[in-house]
Amino acid sequence: MSIDSKDYHDIYMENIQQKETIDNLQHQLTRICKYESHQNAPNYEKMKTKEKTTAQKTILKIGLLILAISFIAMAFFTAYAFVQLKNVSEKNDLVIKEAKDNNDVKGIIQAHSARKDDKDDDRDDDEDEFKLKLKPFRKYFFNVGMRNDYRLQECQGSQFKQTFPDVDYAFFGYNILKGYPLSVGHDPGFTYPIFDVDYSKGKQSADCKYSIPEGLVVVADVSCVTSFSSTTVQNKYEFSKSLSVSASVRGGGWGVSFSASAGYKESSSQMSTGESVFILSTAKCTYYFSKFITEKPPRFSEAFLSWVDKLKRTDAREIYFNFFETYGTHFPTYTTFGSRFTYEHKMNSKLFQSKREKGVNVAVEASYSGLFSVGGGINMDSSQQEAASDFSNSVETKTITVGAPPPANGDAMTWASTVKDSPVPMEYKLLSIENLFSEHYMKHLKIDYEKIAGNIKRFKLDYCKYLRDLGEIDSCDNLTPGIMLTRTRLFDHYKSRALSTFGECIDLCLQNINCEAVTFCKTCSEYERTCYMYKNINGHTVSGAGSDDWESAVFPSKINDILNFENTNIIGVPRSSESKTETVTSKNECKNLCINDAHCVAFTFCTCPDVKIKCHLYAGNRINEMINKQGSTTSFISNRAEEPNANISQNTNSTIEPAATELPTQTSTSQPTLI
Structure with a gap:
């Protein structure tokens, strides 16, 4: 069948119409999509903006917090630095004022500060002093107790440095007549500071952990033993000898050591009757020790130098007696810091004699008793516990604590951890105070130190007799065992x-x-x-x-x-x-x-x-x-x-x-x- 031209025309027109319809539909679809996209866009942008704002606020808060902390820290360090500088300034003003008021004392202090023999050395000292004044602006050492444990420190940094607690005792004088190492708490023999505690030169321990004052060697030495060592005391001589273990003396002539203390008089009076025997059982915990550097000693305190000025002007006994009362008869050259725990047992002399005749070692029984009291019998066999019980029932016991007591479980490590909070002098070696009045220590002072030393030696025994006349001492005769x-x-x-x-x-x-x-x-x-x-x-x-x-x-x-x-x-x-x-x-x-x-x-x-x-x-x-x-x-x-x-x-x-x-x-x- 053939198709004529009219049919072709109709088909063509129909295709054109369908194409237009499709184009219209596509155009409408595009408009609809654009419209929907336009309608949803505000919500999306709003959500995006909100999230961005929340993040910015969080970052801002964190930044403000960091800024506040930094500001507080800077304020603290700035305040501390100004306080330190103010203290130095006030101290210098005080020294200048005192020097103006007393020209003689000024001469002594200036001579003592010089520490040099000629003018060149004096100029060097001036330079050192100038550098020392500038030092606080360059570097700060913040001294805190050993309680804080900062393990990683740089030697040249401005970070915190630890100091040894209660090291001040190493700079004090000591009165050998009034001291008593078995006193509860601190020893009453310690007097006033003879030397200044000086950290200004930044001296540190070899490991850079601790600040060390001038004139001392200070070494940490933690050693705790909770087992008890016991000593039997039957008379005044043995009692004084046992006390000398804690306070050993070089330089005699002062009379009977410790005899003016209340504790010594109480115990020795009971011994003198012969009715009682004392057994001293002691456990020790050492934390650190200090040594006095004789080759480069610390500076004398200004108060001590004022007393030196008084002594150079007089030979009066009363002035020297007042000096002994203020600064003591000796000064420490070696001091052990830590804690000591002592049981003072009193036993009837006849019972003591009976036990010894039976072959019983009373001192060993006392050691068992001390260990049982502290540790509750831990690590003790039945025979030791029985001996401890038998001993405890036959004595009167007084507990003497110097520093922190041992823990109830008897653990040495636990004791060491508590001792560091409050170590006190527990053993010390003492040198007679006239040794300070020598060329070695006072050659830079404008005084006749040999004359003062001679007067101290001359008035030693007189001071003991003075205390005897006051009723503080029974006798100045040296003790003998028999x-x-x-x-x-x-x-x-x-x-x-x-x-x-x-x-x-x-x-x-x-x-x-x-x-x-x-x-x-x-x-x-x-x-x-x-x-x-x-x-x-x-x-x-x-x-x-x-x-x-x-x-x-x-x-x-x-x-x-x-x-x-x-x-x-x-x-x-x-x-x-x-x-x-x-x-x-x-x-x-x-x-x-x-x-x-x-x-x-x-x-x-x-x-x-x-x-x-x-x-x-x-x-x-x-x-x-x-x-x-x-x-x-x-x-x-x-x-x-x-x-x-x-x-x-x-x-x-x-x-x-x-x-x-x-x-x-x-x-x-x-x-x-x-x-």
């Missing part, structure tokens, strides 16, 4: 041991339960030096005689009843008047007189027919030596001697047991033949 007998040799010993010195011989006797007297050859060769010991045994005799080569000692505190020396007489000053003893006809009467006399420690009774007064009484400080005398008996009585009674004569004739196998060889230095 009665020292010069040029005297004893015979018929019960025990001997080779020793080097008389002091070692005395210590050996004090430690031996049976020993009551000793004799020692001071001129013998080293290989012949022997300590001979004596004790009281019924049925045996002992005697003594004069000898320039020997010295002896008798210990009344260790005598059970009486110690007799046959054919022996005392060289000394009798205590009794003739009116009391001229009618005495028996040894027993003479003994009763001595026991009833509070100061009598020995008596002699002679059966010699040509002697009118047969009985003489002696105080301990009036006995010099003993010599041989036929028919005379010398008797030393116990400090614990009881009132005389009907049975007192039962032990009158008890004397010393000889040991024939241990008699000393008869040589040129041996005992002379008795007449």
Whole structure:
């Protein structure tokens, strides 16, 4: 079938119309899409803007917080720096004012500050001083306690530096008469600062952790031992010796150490009766120690220099006594800081003697008791706990805490962690204060330091007597463990041991339960030096005689009843008047007189027919030596001697047991033949 032209035309027109329709539909679809897109656009932009605003606010808040913290920190450091500068300025103004008011003190302070011998060195010091004034503007050292632990620090930075707590004690003076190491809290012997505590030069420890004051070496030394060491004390001599472990002294002549303190007087008065024995049990925790640099000492404090100016103007005893009261009699050269925990046990003398005769080591029992009290018996077997309990039930106990006490669980590490908060001086070595008045320490001062040192030495004992007159001290006589007998040799010993010195011989006797007297050859060769010991045994005799080569000692505190020396007489000053003893006809009467006399420690009774007064009484400080005398008996009585009674004569004739196998060889230095 054929298609004509009209049909082609119709088909063409229909296609055109359909195309237009499609174009219109596409155009409408495009308009609809654009319209919908236009309608949704505001919500999208609004959400996007809101999210952006929230993020900006968060960032702004964080920035403001950081800025505020930075501002506070800067304000703190700025304020601290201004305070430091103000303090320095005020101190300098004060020094200038004081110098104007007192030209002499000014001269002393300026001379002390110079520390140089010539003008060139003075100019160097001026430069150093100028640099020192500029130093606070360049670098700051903030000193805080060791409690804060800043481990990573740079030596040259401006960060915090730790200081050793309570190191100030190392710069104080010390009064050896008024001190008492067993005092609860701080030792009352510490006085006022002799030296300035100076951190201005920025001296640090080798690890850069700690600031160190000028003139000292300070070293951390943490060591804690919760086990107890115990010492037995039976008399004033042993008590003073035990205290000297904590406060050792170089430079004597001041009298009896610690004797003016209340604690010493209380304990020693109970010992003097012979009724009580004290056992001291101690545990220690060391935190650090300091050493005084003698080659480059710290600067004297201005107050101390003012006192030096007073001393140079006078020789008056009263001024020097006031100086001793203010700055003490000694100064520390070595100080250990930490804590000390002590039990002071008081035991009846008879019970103590009974325990020792049974072979019981009372000091060991005391150590067990201390460990049990602190740790509750941890790590102790049943026998040790039983010994601790038995000891605790037989004593009166006083607890003395210096610094932080040990923890209840007895752990040494726990104790160390608490000690660092409050370490105090627990052991110290002391040097007599006149040593400061020497060329080494005062050559730059315009004073006659040798004159002042001489006055201090001259007034040492007078100061002790001054305190005695005030009733603060009983006696200024040096303590001895017993009665020292010069040029005297004893015979018929019960025990001997080779020793080097008389002091070692005395210590050996004090430690031996049976020993009551000793004799020692001071001129013998080293290989012949022997300590001979004596004790009281019924049925045996002992005697003594004069000898320039020997010295002896008798210990009344260790005598059970009486110690007799046959054919022996005392060289000394009798205590009794003739009116009391001229009618005495028996040894027993003479003994009763001595026991009833509070100061009598020995008596002699002679059966010699040509002697009118047969009985003489002696105080301990009036006995010099003993010599041989036929028919005379010398008797030393116990400090614990009881009132005389009907049975007192039962032990009158008890004397010393000889040991024939241990008699000393008869040589040129041996005992002379008795007449």
